Amino acid sequence: MPSVVDINWYIALSGILFVIGVLGVLLRRNAIIVFMSIELMLNSANLLFVAFARHLGSLHGQVLVFFVITVAAAEVAVGLALIVAIFRTKKSINIDEINILKG
C-alpha cells in the first residue's frame, strides 16, 4: 500500500461518490431522493475542488466551493418548492408519474 495519500486518492473517492449520486438519480423514483443524489454529486465536486486547492497550493479552489454551495442551496430551495407544488396537484412525487410535458 502506498504510504502517502496523494491527489489520486481524492480523485478516486470523489469519483465513487459522484457515481453513487448518478445511480441515485437514475434508479430511484422518489423525487426527493433524486434531489439528495444531486446534492451528493455537487458535494463530490466540492471535495475535488478542495483537494486540488491543497494539491496546487492555491486558494481559488476553496473560493469556488462557496459558489457551488450557493448554487446548491438555491437549487434545493427552488426544487423543493417545485416538488411541493407538484405534490399539491398530483398527490404524488414519483417522477415516473410526472409526465405532463409528454417528454
Added chain:
Amino acid sequence: MVNPILFIILAAVAIAAAAGLLLSRDAVHSALYLVLNFATVAVFYLLLNAPFISMVQITVYAGAIVVLFLFVIMMLGAEKLRGAADNVPGSEKIHRYIAVLLALVLVGVFGYLVSQNSIGVVTQNPAIDASPQALGITLFQYYVFPFLVTGVLLLVAVIAVAVFGQVRKGGSINA
C-alpha cells in the same frame, strides 16, 4: 500528511453513507445518511487545510439544506412514497445498526485526529494560509463579479419559491 489507513476508514464511511442514502426505503433515513456523508466530507476538508469550508459545510449543507429536505419530507408525508422500481431489499433494523456503526466510526476517527493534534498540525503549518480572512481577500480580489451574480441568483431563487408557493382559489398552483 494524513495516514492512509485513516483515509481509507473515512472514505469507507463516506461511501457507505452514500450507499445507505441510495438503498434505504424511508426518505427520512436517506436524509440522515446524507447528514452523515456531509459530516464525513467535512472531516476531509479539515484534513485538506480548509477549516472554514468545513464549518460552512456543517452549517449550510448538514444544517440548512438537510433541514429543508426533512421539512418537506415530513410536510408531504412522503417518507414511504415510492414507485415499483424502489423495492430495494433490506431490513430497517439492519439499517439502524449500520447507521449507528458508521456514525461511531466517524466520531472515533475525528476524536483520534483531535487527540493526535493532526488537524492542528495541518492548520498550523499549512501549505498556504486558508484562514477566513485569506479566503475573503481572495474572494473580493478575484471574484467580485461572480459574487454579485450570486446575489442575483439567490434573489431569483427567492422570487421563484414565492411564486411556486402561491395557491389559487381553486386549489391549483399558480405556475
